[in-house]
Amino acid sequence: MTDRPYPPAFEPALRELLGPEGVRGAEQIALLDAGVASGNLGAGLFARPGTVPEVAATLQLAARHGVGVVPQGGRTGLAGAALAGPGELILSLDRLNRIESIDADSRVAVVQAGVSLEALDRAVAAYGLSAGIDLGARGSATVGGMVASNAGGIDAFRYGTMRERVLGLEAALPSGAVLDMLARVRKDNSGLALRQLFIGSEGTLGVVTRIAIQLVRALPPRHAALAITADATRAVRVMRAIENQPGLSLAAAEVMSGNHVALTAASLGIRLPVDVAAGNLATIFSVSATGPSAAPDLLSDALTAALEADLMIDCLCPKNAAEERDLWRIREDWAVDRQRPGGLWFDVSVPIGGLGSYLVAVQQRVRALDPALDVFVVGHLADGNLHVTVNSDVPLTTRYEEIAPLIYEGLKESGGSFSAEHGIGLEKRRSLEKWAGPVQIDLMRSIKAVFDPRGIMNPGKVLFVPT
Numbered sequence: 480m481t482d483r484p485y486p487p488a489f490e491p492a493l494r495e496l497l498g499p500e501g502v503r504g505a506e507q508i509a510l511l512d513a514g515v516a517s518g519n520l521g522a523g524l525f526a527r528p529g530t531v532p533e534v535a536a537t538l539q540l541a542a543r544h545g546v547g548v549v550p551q552g553g554r555t556g557l558a559g560a561a562l563a564g565p566g567e568l569i570l571s572l573d574r575l576n577r578i579e580s581i582d583a584d585s586r587v588a589v590v591q592a593g594v595s596l597e598a599l600d601r602a603v604a605a606y607g608l609s610a611g612i613d614l615g616a617r618g619s620a621t622v623g624g625m626v627a628s629n630a631g632g633i634d635a636f637r638y639g640t641m642r643e644r645v646l647g648l649e650a651a652l653p654s655g656a657v658l659d660m661l662a663r664v665r666k667d668n669s670g671l672a673l674r675q676l677f678i679g680s681e682g683t684l685g686v687v688t689r690i691a692i693q694l695v696r697a698l699p700p701r702h703a704a705l706a707i708t709a710d711a712t713r714a715v716r717v718m719r720a721i722e723n724q725p726g727l728s729l730a731a732a733e734v735m736s737g738n739h740v741a742l743t744a745a746s747l748g749i750r751l752p753v754d755v756a757a758g759n760l761a762t763i764f765s766v767s768a769t770g771p772s773a774a775p776d777l778l779s780d781a782l783t784a785a786l787e788a789d790l791m792i793d794c795l796c797p798k799n800a801a802e803e804r805d806l807w808r809i810r811e812d813w814a815v816d817r818q819r820p821g822g823l824w825f826d827v828s829v830p831i832g833g834l835g836s837y838l839v840a841v842q843q844r845v846r847a848l849d850p851a852l853d854v855f856v857v858g859h860l861a862d863g864n865l866h867v868t869v870n871s872d873v874p875l876t877t878r879y880e881e882i883a884p885l886i887y888e889g890l891k892e893s894g895g896s897f898s899a900e901h902g903i904g905l906e907k908r909r910s911l912e913k914w915a916g917p918v919q920i921d922l923m924r925s926i927k928a929v930f931d932p933r934g935i936m937n938p939g940k941v942l943f944v945p946t
């Protein structure tokens with residue numbers, strides 16, 4: 480695992496730069512939690528700079544010695560972008576974990592990159608504010624990692640992805656320079672928006688060290704219900720009906736295929752008091768009230784009307800907080816990965832009006848290829864963002880090239896995307912090449928070369944390095 484040697488002078492220089500707190504060797508790395516992929520900890524050295532100048536000096540040192548650097552936050556990324564191999568240096572932001580300021584009047588927080596989303600949300604909740612972004616990995620995902628992967632999540636349809644949440648940022652480069660682009664205002668037309676290049680760059684340009692994030696007013700308490708529909712077209716219409724209900728504000732619309740609900744509920748030991756057939760969709764609609772009427776009553780009114788209009792097969796309005804929590808546990812768990820490992824994951828987005836026909840076509844194409852394949856879906860309905868897993872009793876890892884085109888067919892023509900919110904990492908590099916075409920890929924390579932001329936930043940991620 481750690482057998483590729485580092486240049487002889489590198490480790491002593493790193494230890495001198497960062498001190499005993501700042502460097503971990505193989506034995507200590509083995510004790511860490513690798514996060515979503517064991518390969519995240521495949522490197523033999525782990526740097527933990529404690530200040531921004533130390534981050535910049537670490538990058539400069541690595542560049543001088545030609546050592547590849549893999550920045551890491553919470554290691555929750557789902558595209559293999561934080562995988563680290565022998566001879567590489569993991570650069571963890573775990574010591575840059577301070578919330579530097581919360582300006583409640585401006586609704587802006589300035590945080591160091593290693594602050595977790597949960598820590599930020601807890602801190603700003605004291606001011607009646609929220610980060611305006613939420614995802615299942617909230618306890619571990621860091622703001623820096625979320626910037627680097629342009630995370631989306633549950634709230635994106637209201638407040639945008641990280642690209643819209645970030646007002647400004649600071650980043651360290653392999654040259655040792657620190658770019659101060661830490662604006663705290665929305666209107667900032669000061670030349671080319673270099674900060675935007677770091678959002679979604681997956682650690683390939685430099686290390687994001689500090690972020691100014693636009694906060695939003697925290698919503699009043701939310702209430703959820705589960706709507707069961709025959710297809711995505713109807714689920715979207717139920718969602719629009721809820722949005723049109725006076726006195727209600729839609730907070731989340733999380734869709735799941737019936738087979739995901741059945742398998743995950745069974746795995747978690749949850750008995751839902753409603754039937755969800757494998758071929759149907761179940762959507763959690765979460766709402767808050769904007770006026771004096773109670774949100775659960777208004778939601779129930781909207782769902783009753785949807786039932787009468789034949790948009791919905793059935794629904795479940797939880798009787799208490801525990802029942803509501805169970806719905807979210809089913810949404811945020813992914814039992815199929817445990818029970819049938821080796822499935823293929825896709826993360827697509829589709830213009831919302833086309834979700835119904837897209838899902839039907841995907842099911843048909845996959846079944847026509849091989850009736851033994853199953854399609855599981857969860858997603859953020861209001862963004863048209865679906866996480867599709869193709870699964871079978873046996874691992875499918877060798878069948879990616881055969882199956883991926885079935886998921887991507889027609890997406891570009893319809894205005895969708897093959898890569899919605901998890902990023903490219905290692906997994907989707909080939910697909911990116913096909914999707915973007917040679918002109919865009921050449922431009923991306925040129926931009927990377929400007930920031931990272933020696934190619935040390937997260938080598939091989941997002942873009943293949945030409946040999």
Ligand SMILES: Cc1cc2nc3c(=O)[nH]c(=O)nc-3n(C[C@H](O)[C@H](O)[C@H](O)COP(=O)(O)OP(=O)(O)OC[C@H]3O[C@@H](n4cnc5c(N)ncnc54)[C@H](O)[C@@H]3O)c2cc1C
Binds near residue numbers: 619628
């Ligand atoms: C249960 C679960 C639910 C999830 N739900 C969602 C969801 O709804 N929406 C969504 O978008 N994602 C989701 N994710 C994916 C993941 O949480 C996000 O991609 C998150 O943004 C990753 O943050 P991280 O700190 O864990 O980054 P890491 O996994 O550590 O790193 C991700 C990438 O960012 C780079 N990086 C990390 N920190 C920095 C930095 N400071 N500077 C430069 N580069 C850096 C890494 O090199 C890597 O390329 C989910 C993951 C899990 C496990």
